[in-house]
Amino acid sequence: MELKQNLKKIRMIPNPTPTMFVILIFGFSTLIFLMLLPALFELRRPKDAGPRKIMDGILAVQQFQLGRIISLVNVEEEKLGLDQVLVKKLADIIAFLPNLEA
Amino acid sequence: MTAEILEILFIILTALIMAYLIRHFTFTLTVLNHAYKRKKIAPTKNTVFQPTISILIPARNEERVIGRILQRMTELTYPRNKMQVIVIDDGSTDSTGKITEEYAEAYTCIKVIHRKQWEGGQGKASALNTGMKLAKGEIIFCFDADYYPQRDIIERLAKEFADPKVGAVQGRVTVLNEPLNLVTRLVALERTGGYRVDQQARDRLGLVTQFGGTVGGLRRDLLESLGGWDESILAEDTDLTFRVYLAGYKIRYVNDAECYEEAVESWRDYWKQRHRWAEGHMKCAFKHSFKFLKSSSLGLKEKIDGLLLLNVYFMPILVLFSWIIGVPLFFLRSSQWFRILWASIPFSLYSFVGNFAPFFEVGIGTYLDGRNRAQWLIPLLIFTFLYNILICTKAFVDLLVSKITGKNNNHWERTVHSGNGNSYIWN
Numbered sequence: 225m226e227l228k229q230n231l232k233k234i235r236m237i238p239n240p241t242p243t244m245f246v247i248l249i250f251g252f253s254t255l256i257f258l259m260l261l262p263a264l265f266e267l268r269r270p271k272d273a274g275p276r277k278i279m280d281g282i283l284a285v286q287q288f289q290l291g292r293i294i295s296l297v298n299v300e301e302e303k304l305g306l307d308q309v310l311v312k313k314l315a316d317i318i319a320f321l322p323n324l325e326a
Numbered sequence: 327m328t329a330e331i332l333e334i335l336f337i338i339l340t341a342l343i344m345a346y347l348i349r350h351f352t353f354t355l356t357v358l359n360h361a362y363k364r365k366k367i368a369p370t371k372n373t374v375f376q377p378t379i380s381i382l383i384p385a386r387n388e389e390r391v392i393g394r395i396l397q398r399m400t401e402l403t404y405p406r407n408k409m410q411v412i413v414i415d416d417g418s419t420d421s422t423g424k425i426t427e428e429y430a431e432a433y434t435c436i437k438v439i440h441r442k443q444w445e446g447g448q449g450k451a452s453a454l455n456t457g458m459k460l461a462k463g464e465i466i467f468c469f470d471a472d473y474y475p476q477r478d479i480i481e482r483l484a485k486e487f488a489d490p491k492v493g494a495v496q497g498r499v500t501v502l503n504e505p506l507n508l509v510t511r512l513v514a515l516e517r518t519g520g521y522r523v524d525q526q527a528r529d530r531l532g533l534v535t536q537f538g539g540t541v542g543g544l545r546r547d548l549l550e551s552l553g554g555w556d557e558s559i560l561a562e563d564t565d566l567t568f569r570v571y572l573a574g575y576k577i578r579y580v581n582d583a584e585c586y587e588e589a590v591e592s593w594r595d596y597w598k599q600r601h602r603w604a605e606g607h608m609k610c611a612f613k614h615s616f617k618f619l620k621s622s623s624l625g626l627k628e629k630i631d632g633l634l635l636l637n638v639y640f641m642p643i644l645v646l647f648s649w650i651i652g653v654p655l656f657f658l659r660s661s662q663w664f665r666i667l668w669a670s671i672p673f674s675l676y677s678f679v680g681n682f683a684p685f686f687e688v689g690i691g692t693y694l695d696g697r698n699r700a701q702w703l704i705p706l707l708i709f710t711f712l713y714n715i716l717i718c719t720k721a722f723v724d725l726l727v728s729k730i731t732g733k734n735n736n737h738w739e740r741t742v743h744s745g746n747g748n749s750y751i752w753n
């Protein structure tokens with residue numbers, strides 16, 4: 225009885241036609257290709273700067289932090305005038321100096 | 327009737343997959359939230375805690391890489407009078423013993439234990455237990471022979487032991503030979519998600535941080551009270567993680583204590599390594615799950631996370647199982663709510679692609695590392711995910727066979743290190 229009911233349900237699914245299969249396979253392949261396309265680009269011509277550089281010692285960490293301050297200011301450069309940028313950059317570096325002594 | 331049983335099974339599997347999905351999503355949001363809150367540069371912690379330490383380096387036929395780590399040990403910034411380096415030459419047949427002896431002669435802080443060939447090759451846990459007998463430091467650190475830490479890594483890790491509740495500490499592992507080929511690139515992505523996001527989130531949320539068996543350390547008195555490393559388990563690090571928590575201690579993860587590793591370079595080596603991890607991890611699940619649930623020293627969130635962590639290597643198998651029973655059920659049972667449950671397929675893909683650090687964790691990890699271009703490779707993690715389904719299934723079958731036949735298949739498949747990472751360090 226249960227099997228008959230299940231068979232009825234299965235029949236409710238439209239009969240697949242060859243065209244449907246072709247569209248399905250083509251669509252699925254295109255999707256997979258598009259998904260993997262960036263990866264193929266990166267594998268062919270790697271632009272990633274890996275491997276990741278580990279922080280090699282206290283000095284390197286602080287140089288990194290200093291670099292971050294300067295780059296952060298650079299981001300804001302377009303919004304601020306040149307003299308303001310310089311004052312801000314110097315203020316950040318001075319504020320950072322006690323940290324170097326620690 | 328059969329369909330009903332399958333349906334109940336399917337519901338349970340979907341619930342499990344959802345639990346992992348929520349867990350990983352919470353981890354990702356936690357780390358992302360933490361990163362955004364750090365608008366100002368985080369002040370350097372000035373905690374100075376420098377106990378005496380012993381560093382154990384087990385090595386078996388590692389002539390291509392052992393000199394590199396020993397040279398690095400001599401360059402560490404930790405006070406030399408508080409540091410002892412013990413190399414366990416585990417019955418090597420190449421020139422590992424000779425290289426280590428040269429370093430031991432030149433530097434008094436480096437000691438070498440030579441195990442005879444019949445003693446060696448019994449696994450990392452066995453070698454570490456041998457090294458532990460000679461260790462005098464309050465804290466015992468472990469590094470694999472192919473690793474290469476930053477100079478001040480010990481200071482960064484050791485300071486966590488200022489808290490008496492901390493029993494062990496773990497640093498971050500970064501892949502050195504990443505640009506070599508597709509396998510190393512994908513392993514690097516998995517490591518980024520696993521450490522930068524997964525481990526860090528577990529540490530921040532006060533859950534079960536994992537001791538990885540290398541780039542980390544433990545209190546010597548705790549290790550001795552636990553009876554050292556369990557030589558009968560292939561995943562001796564996971565086993566120790568759970569024993570540390572059961573003993574009432576915590577494990578901290580320090581993201582800015584970084585160390586390079588040489589990742590496996592071929593799919594064959596990837597299989598060997600992951601198979602060892604999976605089988606060992608599954609054994610740990612059988613050993614610790616019940617004890618962890620019963621423990622009175624652990625909170626509810628630690629228990630839940632611990633169970634999810636212990637059973638993570640079963641999940642690829644369960645995901646495969648849910649797909650297999652999901653397809654016939656879709657045609658046999660067509661109730662509306664069941665069709666919603668069938669969404670377990672995208673859920674499981676969403677949750678597990680990229681092995682055990684899902685792709686969104688890897689994506690956020692690379693983003694926080696400032697490596698947006700590496701994200702382009704993330705779709706390829708589908709291949710490691712599918713590969714891991716096979717690996718975990720094989721490991722589970724092997725474990726079952728060993729349980730049934732009573733033969734303890736504890737053979738340690740050593741990862742071969744080619745030394746290809748040297749060029750990235752020296753240049």
